[in-house]
Amino acid sequence: MATLSTRHSLLIRLRDAAGGSGGGNDHHAAAWEEFVRIYSPEVLRWCRRCGLQENDAADVCQDVLVRFWKQAAKFEYDPSRRFRGYLRQVLNSALAGWSAARKHDRPAASSGAEGLLESLPAREELLHRIEAAYDTELLAIAMEDVKPRVKPHTWRAFELLAVERKSGSEAAEELGISTDLVYEARRNVQKMLKEVVARLEGGSRT
Numbered sequence: 325m326a327t328l329s330t331r332h333s334l335l336i337r338l339r340d341a342a343g344g345s346g347g348g349n350d351h352h353a354a355a356w357e358e359f360v361r362i363y364s365p366e367v368l369r370w371c372r373r374c375g376l377q378e379n380d381a382a383d384v385c386q387d388v389l390v391r392f393w394k395q396a397a398k399f400e401y402d403p404s405r406r407f408r409g410y411l412r413q414v415l416n417s418a419l420a421g422w423s424a425a426r427k428h429d430r431p432a433a434s435s436g437a438e439g440l441l442e443s444l445p446a447r448e449e450l451l452h453r454i455e456a457a458y459d460t461e462l463l464a465i466a467m468e469d470v471k472p473r474v475k476p477h478t479w480r481a482f483e484l485l486a487v488e489r490k491s492g493s494e495a496a497e498e499l500g501i502s503t504d505l506v507y508e509a510r511r512n513v514q515k516m517l518k519e520v521v522a523r524l525e526g527g528s529r530t
Contacts, residue, residue, distance in 0.1 A: 356393065362461050364389060366453035373449070391421050412451055466520035474513060477501070481509035 367388055371381035395417045471479050477499055484495035485506065492503040499506065 359393065360389060363392070363454060363457050366457045367450070370450045370453055374446070387425075395421070412455075416447075416451075462521050462524050463517070465524065466517045469520050470513060470516045473516070474509075478509040478513060481506045482513035485510045486514070 364385055367385045368381055371384050376384060398417075481495055481499060481501075484490040484498065485492065490498075492506050495506045496503045
């Protein structure tokens with residue numbers, strides 16, 4: 325996974341790759357593979373929630389993601405806006421195109437994914453799943469950025485409390501420090517993580 329210093333927000337890179345700019349076929353393939361790795365699990369879960377069988381779910385997932393990819397190439401991102409709004413705009417357009425194409429190919433379809441997509445709750449569920457995948461990726465990038473910038477025991481205190489869900493006393497015992505220092509370390513790391521996430525959410529290209 326790329327670090328903050330070597331990557332832009334994912335859809336910015338996808339836009340460049342889908343639009344033909346950037347580092348050639350290898351660059352485009354790498355961007356697509358990362359995109360699929362991050363988002364396909366959530367789209368597949370949504371398809372299964374719609375009642376599709378595995379083969380149909382895989383086909384629908386591929387179709388939605390391809391349309392999502394193509395839409396990313398058409399939008400111009402405004403750095404003054406929160407990136408989450410851009411993400412929803414891209415996905416909504418992709419879903420609208422997907423739904424229209426499915427209706428054209430199968431006019432009588434009114435059940436399964438096609439039918440559920442017509443309802444606002446189903447569409448919102450998929451949007452929330454995509455946003456959750458995006459949030460997970462943002463946090464992973466932020467953690468890679470912050471970890472080298474803090475002392476090992478500070479990072480370990482954060483891991484014990486926030487990731488492994490240990491108690492303050494358990495973390496303090498493992499690290500050989502007071503519980504106050506454990507909680508202070510977690511607060512400091514969380515503050516740094518929030519700053520990095522806020523920068524990424526704001527469309528930072530650093």
